[in-house]
Amino acid sequence: MFLEPPSSGFSFAWRTTQVFWLATVAALERHPLPLFTCAAIPAAIRAYLLLHTRPIHRWQLNAIDALLVGARVMLCVIAVWVALPTNEWDELKRYVMQPTAFEIALQRIGAYLGRSLHVFFWEALFFVAAFLLLNWLLSSIARPLSKSKTAMRSHVTHRAVSSILRNLLLVPAALVYLVEILRLRFF
Numbered sequence: 001m002f003l004e005p006p007s008s009g010f011s012f013a014w015r016t017t018q019v020f021w022l023a024t025v026a027a028l029e030r031h032p033l034p035l036f037t038c039a040a041i042p043a044a045i046r047a048y049l050l051l052h053t054r055p056i057h058r059w060q061l062n063a064i065d066a067l068l069v070g071a072r073v074m075l076c077v078i079a080v081w082v083a084l085p086t087n088e089w090d091e092l093k094r095y096v097m098q099p100t101a102f103e104i105a106l107q108r109i110g111a112y113l114g115r116s117l118h119v120f121f122w123e124a125l126f127f128v129a130a131f132l133l134l135n136w137l138l139s140s141i142a143r144p145l146s147k148s149k150t151a152m153r154s155h156v157t158h159r160a161v162s163s164i165l166r167n168l169l170l171v172p173a174a175l176v177y178l179v180e181i182l183r184l185r186f187f
Helices: 009-030 032-051 058-083 086-097 099-115 117-145 151-186
Strands: none
Touching: 009 032, 009 058, 009 117, 009 151, 032 058, 032 151, 058 086, 058 151, 086 099, 099 117, 117 151
16 A cells, blocks of 8 residues: 655654554454454453462463463464455465465565664554553543452552453554554565
8 A cells, every 4th residue: 555655754654554543443343253352361361360369379370371372372363364354364374375475575574664664663653652542541441440448459450450451452452553554564
């Protein structure tokens, strides 16, 4: 879509950021169930670890870590699947099956980023600013949801609710957004 950025990185990055947000929202609307189902596993694990008061055995911690890594890898794969249209998903599978084609595609991404690093920095700045704002918004939403009678328990509950909201909403949206950023450079 946008192959050659103009010399002014800010205005181009602002326009592409709007396109990325629209594409991210469209992708999240198309397939919310698989994405949020995979995001629920890390959210539940994080809440369990924050709210669990007794010591956790080493083997339990190792099992939780293995489950968490598996869920996050699956979440990344599903984020790529959600963000890509069917023809691009098939093309990506072909790239992955043929290492030389995948290497050429990665070289194209590297060459593009090398030519337009100033635009990528603006896009990254917009990405960080938007997701910090969303993080603050989710934390503000979590505060009334986590009211408790004791102040200490309220703090722990607030951390758990904030973590659940971040894992359920912010992480999948951020992954899809990052896929959208790289998608236009990859295909």
